[in-house]
Amino acid sequence: MSRTYDMPALGAGMESGIVVEWHVEPGQAVKRGDVIGIVDTEKGAIDIEIWDDAEIAEILAPPGTEVPVGEPLLRLKVAGEDVDLDPREDEAPEVEPQEAPASQEAPAPEVAAADVVAPPQAPPSPAPRRRVSPLARRRAEALGVDPERVEGTGPGGAVTAADVEAAAGGDPSPPSPEPTPEPDPAPAPDPSPEPDRQAAMRRAIAAAMTRSKREIPHYYLSHTLSMESTLRRLEEVNRDRPPAERILVAALYIKAVAQGLEAFPELNGFWEDDAFRQADGIHPGLAISLRGGGLVAPALHDAPSRSLEELTSGIRDVVQRARAGRLRGSEVTDPTITVTSLGDRGVDTVFGVIHPPQVAIVGIGTVVERPWAEGGMVGSHRTVTLTLSADHRAGDGHRGSLFLARVAHLLHTGDEL
Amino acid sequence: MSDTETQVRTAIREALRHIAPEVELDQVDPTADLRDEIDLDSVDAMNLLVRLHESLGVEIPESDYSRIATLDGMVTYLEGRLAGEG
Incomplete structure (x- = not known):
């Protein structure tokens, strides 16, 4: 069977992380506890681990991609297993991993829920739909592009944000309903320079401590x-x-x-x-x-x-x-x-x-x-x-x-x- | 600077590179408490001793900690130990 490995919530209040690099490739077998890649967060770059023995089926989020907490990073093949042994893992429909419910392990469900993409308006089509990265879907929504009509150049033909922007006529700065436009994920990963990192960590500490003193x-x-x-x-x-x-x-x-x-x-x-x-x-x-x-x-x-x-x-x-x-x-x-x-x-x-x-x-x-x-x-x-x-x-x-x-x-x- | 002193200073610099990477040894007051000067906590201090033990082969007992409190003291102490004293 197949399931997704989703962006973990690496701390309360984390909304998304940027994939820095993968240590694995499709077809590779991994064991529970293996470090499979690096994700950049406001707490710094963090080694992410796998929770089950599995085989990497596909990388859904290439390095440089910003992925919201609870949205898929990888597709895994778990051999000979009918029961989902780990409740933290989502059993996502294979053709649309990006619409899996937010991971249950996220301690900030309100954040994850807000990031779940709205279901498609079109009636269900008999043909399996294209894979569209979560970021691409949001870009598409912002740009008024139908992601299903965009030619995908990502892994396995997935539609990336860059594909969406190319399809929109290469104009990367249209009016966007989002308060903070996503950074262009296309360039190679560039871990934040030190001052940015410290500012981000300061904000994360500020948010956690403010919440603590307000609520607890x-x-x-x-x-x-x-x-x-x-x-x-x-x-x-x-x-x-x-x-x-x-x-x-x-x-x-x-x-x-x-x-x-x-x-x-x-x-x-x-x-x-x-x-x-x-x-x-x-x-x-x-x-x-x-x-x-x-x-x-x-x-x-x-x-x-x-x-x-x-x-x-x-x-x-x-x-x-x-x-x-x-x-x-x-x-x-x-x-x-x-x-x-x-x-x-x-x-x-x-x-x-x-x-x-x-x-x-x-x-x-x-x-x-x-x-x-x-x-x-x-x-x-x-x-x-x-x-x-x-x-x-x-x-x-x-x-x-x-x-x-x-x-x-x-x-x-x-x-x- | 004697060869031994160079060796000791290089070992200290190399050890600190992993523990307090931003520290410039040349800018440290050599007579001030080293841990205060470069803000080393007890875990950093232990890691420093472990690295010096690995690189110089000198095992500093806890009872000698007061003799290595300053950079000058640490250099003198390690030079002495390498020269076969104490």
Whole structure:
């Protein structure tokens, strides 16, 4: 059977992405998890992955094409399979993949719905209709051209936006009902220059944070604990290890939050359509500030079951790729909660702003040495202040408080070490 | 500049190219805290040590971190280690 691979929603509020390049070609077999190409988004260029074993049947969106979220990028052949095992995939009619319903995984259905092209007005024709790229269809509508009458030069004879413009007499700037005309997709992909990228990321952060503060009634909790004995043990463990095998304290934080969530699943998931949806796995997103500005929070997958060594190398890898390489689509889309840690050179306390549709963010301040009373004695301890910002629609402070105390206990005892 | 110093500076420059690509080492105050100067967090700092270990073969223990806080300190420390001291 055949189905389409659609433009994934790489973050709330993403409306479209530009195909930068494909690593695959028609006829090629791919396995679940393979990186099949690169899509440019306001979060930067992102490696996109395939979700099932399949064969690439056809590339519907050549490099340079801007494709709305939920619209097809590729046609896949899935061997010997009658049942659609992955509900995220659309079963699109083969002749008109561009009219598939918007992908169900898009967290912004209002956006995807707005991008779905209106059904054709003409009565159904017995002959299979031509394939027209979504962008071409919109161009055709804007130009008053019937895309069915345009000669297609795209893959498999598909009609591209350039074909539509050529058919319209080569005038690329007619009056358009769209507020922002689409850029010409014909030229080779030109990843945005750095200032544009930063401006786009700033806008994306602005949109997400504005939505968060407008829609999410945050409640805030804070708790300070002594990390002294845990940090001593960490130093002990790291003493004889080469740099690459040392454990980062950030791995302890991620692990403690992830283990805490196992007992408090109501903080691990999403607020969608006026209801809480618990996430399947625990994938904390680690907030990473980018040099020159901006922020991403890629997922550390299945954190509860990963060792501190695995989490450390995961953190190092994702930080380097966030700043100097590319993140994977699943890292961008999968976080179920965010952890923001100020590292060792910041201030005591950070109260985070929840990244919608998540329902919580854990803030971890800089380790600070303070006078600390314990067991009737006052000593000098290294301490850290944890905070929780959580969505009051999804839960209440009582459970949030128990969760934060649980995370603090895990960090204080350092049993993982 | 001695050969060892050149080797050390090249290794630092090359390591930072992957971690803080926009940094010009020549413009860094060599006596200021390097992490503050070029805004390295603890993950960047670890990645820097791992890369220096790979390129120079010098394993810097955590207990020596205070000696490599500045660029001058790091160069001197690594030169010393390469020369067989410490």
